[in-house]
Amino acid sequence: MKRVAVVGVGQTKFDEHWEKSLRDLSTEAGAKAIQNAGIEGKDIEALFIGNMSAGRFVGQEHLAALSVDYAGLTPIPATRCEAACASGALAFRKAYLSILSGEYDIVMVGGAEKMTDLKGTDAIATLMGAGDQEWESATGLTFVALYALLTQAYMKKFGLTREELALVPVKNHKHGLNNPNAQFNAEITVEDVIKSPLIADPLRLLDCSPITDGAAAVILASERVAKKFETPVWVLGSGQASDTLALHDRKSLTELLATKVAAKNAYEQAGLKPENVSVAEVHDCFSIAEVIAYEDLGFADKGGARKLLVNNETTIGGRIPVNTDGGLKLGHPVGATGIKQIIEIVKQLKGEAITQVKDAKIGLTHNVGGSGATALVHIFGKD
C-alpha cells in the first residue's frame, strides 16, 4: 500500500482567546502549518476540518467553506468532519484516505473549536450534544457525569482508589509544565486533586479537561511528494470504530469497545504491537478516560492500569510515556484536540518535543468522541 506522511504542523495556544474568533484561530493554525511544512498555500489541494459544534458555540455552520475563504485558499474543496471530541482525528483520517485514494497529493487537516463565547452552563449543555440528547441529556446529565458513571463502575470493579486516579492529572500537569501552548502551566499534587471541588462524584475539578479555544493543523502528503521533505512522519496505521451513543446501552462500563476495535485495526495495519509504542497521546478528557485507555490500547491488561500509574511507567522516563504535552487537562478545544495530539507525536518522533521521550520511534494517538461512541487510533513512525 502507498504511504502518507505528515510534513508540517502548526497550532494556536490552547487558551481562553477572548480577543480571537473561530476564523482567526483556524487561519493562524493553518498558516503556521504551511510555514512549518515549507510549502505555499497554493500547493494545498483540499482541506478537511474537524469541529464539533461551531453552530452552537458561535452560531456558525459551514465552517469548512469559511476556513478556506479566510485562508485565501478558495476554490479548493473543503469538508467539515464531526464526531464530537473525536472530530479532529476523524478529519485527519478522512484526509489520509483521500490521499490514499489517489485524489490528492497535499492536503491540509485542521481542527478548531471556539468554546468560551458561551457562558459555562451553556457550554456544558452544548458538549452534552455528544451524548444521547433524548435519553441522557434530558435527565440533566453532563459530560463529566458520564465519565463519573464510568469511574464509579471501574473503581468498584478493580479497586482503583481516589488517590491512584489522581495520579493521572498530577502526571499530565507535570509533563505539560513547560508547554507554551498549554492553557495551564502548574505542577499539582494528589492532595490538590482530591481537595479540588466535586463536579460529578467522584470526579473533581482537576480531573476534568477545561473549556478552551484553539485550533491546530497539519499538512499531509502522498508518498511521492512526502519524500521531498526533510523528515516525513509516516502514518503507519489508522483505525476508527463506533459504539452505542448512550452509555446505558453498553455491555461494559469499564472499557470502551470502540477504542479496542480502532486500536486493533491500527496495530494490524502497522504490523505493530502495543509494546512497540514509544510514546502515546491518549484521550484523557477526564482522569478515568486515560486509565481505561491504557487497557483498551493494550498498554496494560484489564484492571492493570493502576500498576502503570503507581509505578510511573507512563511518566516521562517510564516504559511508555503518555500525554507528554500535558494531554487534554491542559486545554481541550474539542474539535482541535485530535490534531494537537498528532502534532505532539510528530514532534516526539522528530525529536522536537518540549518534554522529549528519548529516541522515540513509534507514536500513537487516541481520540474519543462522546463517552466512547467514536474512537480513532493512529500510529506513526519515521524512516
Place this chain on the structure above:
Amino acid sequence: MSYRGSIPLYWRLQKSKYNLIGKKCVVCGNVYFPPKNLCPKCRRKGKLEDFQFSGNGEIVSYTIIRVPPSGFERQAPYAVAIVKLYEGPNVTGQIVGDIDKVDTGKNVRMVFRRIYEDGKDGIIHYGFKFELVDDGTEK
C-alpha cells in the same frame, strides 16, 4: 437551550417518558428501552410492539451532579444513575430523595416527576425518575 423547549420533541416521546413504554421484538423476544423502530438483532425481519416496563430496577452506577447544565441549575446537587430495569435494558435517570443514600446495587422503582422547566414562559416537562425502594438495600 432552545431545542430543550421543543414541544414536538417532548410530545412524541411522551408515551415512553411518562409511562416507561418501550418496545418488544415479537420475533426474538428482546425488549428495548428507550424504544427503537428497528430491532438491532433481527433487523428488517423483526417486528416491534409496545412493551410496558414495570419500572423496577437496580442501580448499576451513579453520580451526584454538582455542576449542572443550563436549565437544571435549581435542582443541583442531584443524583443520576444508570438503572438496570428488571426486564433487562439499562436506562439513565435521576434518583430522587436523599442523595447520600444512593449507591450501586440498590433497588429502585420509577416515579413520575417534573424534569425540567423551560424558563418562566415555556412548558414544564414531566417524565420518569427513580426512587430508592424502602431504604434501597438489596433484597
